[in-house]
Amino acid sequence: xxVGIRDVARAAGVSTATVSRVLGKGxxxxxxxxxxxxxVRATGYRPNLSARRLRSRETQTIGLIVADIRNPFFTAVSRxxxxxxxxxxxxxxxxxxxxxxxxxxxxxRLMEEERVTGVIFAPTTATADGLRAGSLGFPVVLIDRTxxxxxxxxxxxxxxxxxxxxxxxxxxxxxxxIGGLFGSTSSTARERRxxxxxxxxxxGLAPEARTVLPNAEAAGAEAARWLAEPGRPAALIVSNGLLxxxxxxxxxxxxxxxxxxxxxxxxxxxxxxxxxxxGLTVVEQPVDEIGRQAMRLLFDRLERPDQPVRRVVLGxxxxxxxxxxxxGS
Amino acid sequence: xxVGIRDVARAAGVSTATVSRVLGKGxxxxxxxxxxxxxVRATGYRPNLSARRLRSRETQTIGLIVADIRNPFFTAVSRxxxxxxxxxxxxxxxxxxxxxxxxxxxxxRLMEEERVTGVIFAPTTATADGLRAGSLGFPVVLIDRTxxxxxxxxxxxxxxxxxxxxxxxxxxxxxxxIGGLFGSTSSTARERRxxxxxxxxxxGLAPEARTVLPNAEAAGAEAARWLAEPGRPAALIVSNGLLxxxxxxxxxxxxxxxxxxxxxxxxxxxxxxxxxxxGLTVVEQPVDEIGRQAMRLLFDRLERPDQPVRRVVLGxxxxxxxxxxxxGS
DNA sequence: CCCAACGTTGAAAACGTTTTCATAGCGCGT
DNA sequence: ACGCGCTATGAAAACGTTTTCAACGTTGGG
Numbered sequence: 041x042x043v044g045i046r047d048v049a050r051a052a053g054v055s056t057a058t059v060s061r062v063l064g065k066g067x068x069x070x071x072x073x074x075x076x077x078x079x080v081r082a083t084g085y086r087p088n089l090s091a092r093r094l095r096s097r098e099t100q101t102i103g104l105i106v107a108d109i110r111n112p113f114f115t116a117v118s119r120x121x122x123x124x125x126x127x128x129x130x131x132x133x134x135x136x137x138x139x140x141x142x143x144x145x146x147x148x149r150l151m152e153e154e155r156v157t158g159v160i161f162a163p164t165t166a167t168a169d170g171l172r173a174g175s176l177g178f179p180v181v182l183i184d185r186t187x188x189x190x191x192x193x194x195x196x197x198x199x200x201x202x203x204x205x206x207x208x209x210x211x212x213x214x215x216x217x218i219g220g221l222f223g224s225t226s227s228t229a230r231e232r233r234x235x236x237x238x239x240x241x242x243x244g245l246a247p248e249a250r251t252v253l254p255n256a257e258a259a260g261a262e263a264a265r266w267l268a269e270p271g272r273p274a275a276l277i278v279s280n281g282l283l284x285x286x287x288x289x290x291x292x293x294x295x296x297x298x299x300x301x302x303x304x305x306x307x308x309x310x311x312x313x314x315x316x317x318x319g320l321t322v323v324e325q326p327v328d329e330i331g332r333q334a335m336r337l338l339f340d341r342l343e344r345p346d347q348p349v350r351r352v353v354l355g356x357x358x359x360x361x362x363x364x365x366x367x368g369s
Numbered sequence: 370x371x372v373g374i375r376d377v378a379r380a381a382g383v384s385t386a387t388v389s390r391v392l393g394k395g396x397x398x399x400x401x402x403x404x405x406x407x408x409v410r411a412t413g414y415r416p417n418l419s420a421r422r423l424r425s426r427e428t429q430t431i432g433l434i435v436a437d438i439r440n441p442f443f444t445a446v447s448r449x450x451x452x453x454x455x456x457x458x459x460x461x462x463x464x465x466x467x468x469x470x471x472x473x474x475x476x477x478r479l480m481e482e483e484r485v486t487g488v489i490f491a492p493t494t495a496t497a498d499g500l501r502a503g504s505l506g507f508p509v510v511l512i513d514r515t516x517x518x519x520x521x522x523x524x525x526x527x528x529x530x531x532x533x534x535x536x537x538x539x540x541x542x543x544x545x546x547i548g549g550l551f552g553s554t555s556s557t558a559r560e561r562r563x564x565x566x567x568x569x570x571x572x573g574l575a576p577e578a579r580t581v582l583p584n585a586e587a588a589g590a591e592a593a594r595w596l597a598e599p600g601r602p603a604a605l606i607v608s609n610g611l612l613x614x615x616x617x618x619x620x621x622x623x624x625x626x627x628x629x630x631x632x633x634x635x636x637x638x639x640x641x642x643x644x645x646x647x648g649l650t651v652v653e654q655p656v657d658e659i660g661r662q663a664m665r666l667l668f669d670r671l672e673r674p675d676q677p678v679r680r681v682v683l684g685x686x687x688x689x690x691x692x693x694x695x696x697g698s
Numbered sequence: 699c700c701c702a703a704c705g706t707t708g709a710a711a712a713c714g715t716t717t718t719c720a721t722a723g724c725g726c727g728t
Numbered sequence: 729a730c731g732c733g734c735t736a737t738g739a740a741a742a743c744g745t746t747t748t749c750a751a752c753g754t755t756g757g758g
Contacts, residue, residue, distance in 0.1 A: 090484060091423050
């Protein structure tokens with residue numbers, strides 16, 4: 041039916057080996073190369089990537105496994121990863137786990153069957169902890185979250201510092217009853233919480249942290265409950281963009297004025313955070329850089345498999361807006 | 370090195386054909402099936418999908434080609450498509466074109482080489498017009514945008530009606546100087562504009578439409594220019610969520626009060642549109658349904674390749690919020 | 699002038715599966 | 729008891745490439 045490399049070879053009057061060498065890289069005389077290229081154009085030949093992959097044992101494919109592409113943080117990182125991948129001639133298979141360890145396992149198995157070159161993965165703590173070093177047939181680069189130290193390359197935000205920075209900023213603004221709302225499934229949320237608690241302790245304040253499933257609805261519900269309690273906090277630090285949105289919704293529903301009744305700060309400098317009134321104070325993550333660095337770690341690992349494990353820690357940028365009060369206060 | 374089907378066959382004391390039949394679906398006695406399944410577990414066998422695809426000539430893979438995954442509309446549709454695809458045992462290859470016809474061509478060629486089962490595609494008008502019926506080796510389902518009628522299956526919003534609805538709503542609120550800001554590369558923007566212009570004409574109003582490259586920056590710049598002109602419109606209809614964000618930014622920069630100085634309405638009921646003050650009036654697109662319907666059209670087409678071309682037109686939902694004024698005015 | 703070395707080419711093997719085809723075994727109707 | 733049809737199974741071909749290996753012609757050194 042469709043035209044194969046044999047047809048091209050016949051049309052060019054050469055062997056399939058020569059056609060293959062023209063398409064890939066191999067020693068071919070200029071004359072033959074021209075003939076073959078003409079034949080390729082004439083026949084409209086399209087190489088069959090499945091066959092190529094089978095024979096060459098190089099799939100030129102990476103897996104990208106995230107919690108939910110609709111989380112703007114992952115959206116942005118994905119885009120950066122895909123750009124870098126396609127630029128390097130790699131295909132990307134995207135998987136959404138919804139923070140479900142079972143789906144994580146399922147997709148990891150799928151990646152093995154695909155014989156992918158490598159995987160970029162944002163795991164829940166549940167599977168990150170169980171992830172053994174060489175047990176999968178490909179290198180894994182962790183993003184946003186980490187597993188046990190020393191096992192896998194990874195690129196993360198300096199979450200402890202970021203959590204601390206938000207507390208320091210709020211304290212500087214004169215707030216002291218600062219609550220923390222964190223996701224329950226990721227190492228990242230844990231680290232941000234650690235930073236929050238350390239900073240609170242350093243300031244001699246009592247930390248009060250709660251954890252929720254990492255989605256806007258759960259965060260909104262918990263925040264609404266919390267803020268209706270008598271001893272409600274005067275400020276809330278929220279561990280990611282999704283949860284922050286939920287918390288803001290809760291504040292709106294309860295008709296709490298921000299920052300008057302409640303100061304609000306969180307993570308992820310998403311486009312909408314400076315369109316709401318007041319703008320939200322957040323720690324911005326360098327999303328493009330995270331994606332690029334993840335790909336770089338993966339390439340390095342593929343080049344030198346026995347290189348020591350590396351972890352890239354990137355700094356966040358505190359973006360101060362109205363939701364944490366006026367500078368003069 | 371890695372364990373193949375021959376190893377499993379040897380371990381189970383059967384032929385590779387039998388193993389293959391156990392893994393796929395074929396007639397195998399219960400006894401042998403159990404033996405093979407045990408051998409699979411014992412050896413930790415993972416089928417090689419490249420080999421499977423080559424031999425079976427079924428790639429179980431679809432392409433999803435959109436402008437930019439960071440556009441929340443495409444994010445949501447992608448997620449729906451991926452869910453449906455994985456549920457059906459299909460892999461998804463995601464591509465971002467940035468509305469660039471050259472990259473669209475590049476990725477379509479890639480899809481041919483991948484021998485994909487089908488493609489779901491949001492094309493620019495430039496390539497949509499050049500897209501011939503059977504010229505690619507796989508069926509194409511268009512989403513969000515359409516090409517020449519009768520060539521490809523597709524699922525779109527009723528864009529003309531939606532554009533009309535926004536005009537009618539604004540007129541009902543007593544606004545008459547209504548401008549339209551539309552993207553320049555998609556059939557969708559053109560249709561929304563057509564609906565806008567038809568409705569304006571019906572109301573005896575003079576339409577004033579401008580087009581921009583479909584990204585927030587370009588829209589913001591054009592809106593800022595426009596709104597600084599002497600005869601600036603009293604309302605703006607904006608053709609998608611990205612552009613709407615740009616327009617809102619421009620209004621904020623110029624310190625125009627919404628809806629007092631400027632009423633604002635657009636498309637895509639993104640989460641942030643009801644968090645800004647005032648909330649934005651938008652036509653909501655049924656994003657999940659669009660993704661699901663696209664997959665359904667694709668499946669149907671694969672089952673019956675000669676079925677007549679179908680176009681699914683979904684209705685939008687007008688979500689009225691403060692940005693278009695108060696009901697009582 | 700001969701032989702070694704080199705670079706280009708083609709024939710054929712290999713990649714790991716699925717699928718075809720032939721066969722063995724079995725139950726059943728006559 | 730015979731043959732017919734049906735099912736389960738295995739041997740081997742096939743999928744479309746890349747890669748190995750051997751052979752070829754050419755060049756350059758001795």
